[in-house]
Amino acid sequence: MEGTFENPATMPRQRFSKLTPIYAPTKITNPKPTQSTRRMGIEFVKDQKGTTKRPIHDNAKDKIDFVEANLDMIDLDLAVGIQEPTTNFIEQYFQQQSNVAQKQHRLHKSRRHITIRPRHIVRGLIVLLIVSAIGLWVYDSTAVSSREAHAVAAQTPPASNNVVDTTNYIPKTLTITKLGINASIESVATTANGAMGVPGNIWNAAWYNKSAKPGQAGAVFIDGHSSSTDGALFGKLNTLAKGDIINVMRADNIVINYKVMAINVVNRSNVDMSSMLKPYGTSRNGLNILSCQGKWLPSEETLENRVLVYAVQI
Structure with missing residues (x-):
């Protein structure tokens, strides 16, 4: 009834319908005594035109939306002085929502440190490709080197097979056609006093x-x-x-030919035996022959001179 005030205690309990929140005080054209209660930061005002909700602080709009979305759960009592039984529930809900929001913020903040950007993925793939290519190159180079080594080993005979057996290189016969010589060759060493051995006949x-x-x-x-x-x-x-030919046959029946380069006759005391073990001049392979000549010396049982023949292989 217009202009009358009903006792809140006798007012029926009712649920809010969808109401648009007001962010400025509602102007009342017919000022009459009103009833209001403040809960959860929202001021609920009831006058002759109905009930108006006005937010008291910034987050009140969220609470109004929550109340309107949960009218089936919340039964607000507009009676002045009567405690709303759902107030604690709504406050707890918003506190839980705040805690959840804080946790989500911390989680999002921690995730920012491990965010994998697309360019990082591309760079990683490039590095992986480079490393893989290097690995394949090293493997291929090693395999090729191994194959080449095996190929060389297959073509090269063992070292022992390359050793020349010179057992049959021992001289067997000496031939000097000019002198009518075709003699057997004996192998001798040095005597007890260091002199070179001589043939047995x-x-x-x-x-x-x-x-x-x-x-x-x-x-x-x-x-x-x-x-x-x-x-x-x-x-x-x-x-x-000089120029005469001397032939030496080895035990393997190979004949090595030499050409005379020099003939010297010297006193037996002037013989340089070390020179007899060296090829003549700059030759690589040589043949040197020594024999006696001259007057017989009975006291020493030898001839006084020596004939030295130097020849080179041809």
């Missing part, structure tokens, strides 16, 4: 087994007896001339 030649073998680098050193009366092998050795 006057018809053979002797090869010093510490000198080079025919066909090898160094000088082949051969000696033999000499006599002008009993037909010893090198009785006419001093008659050789």
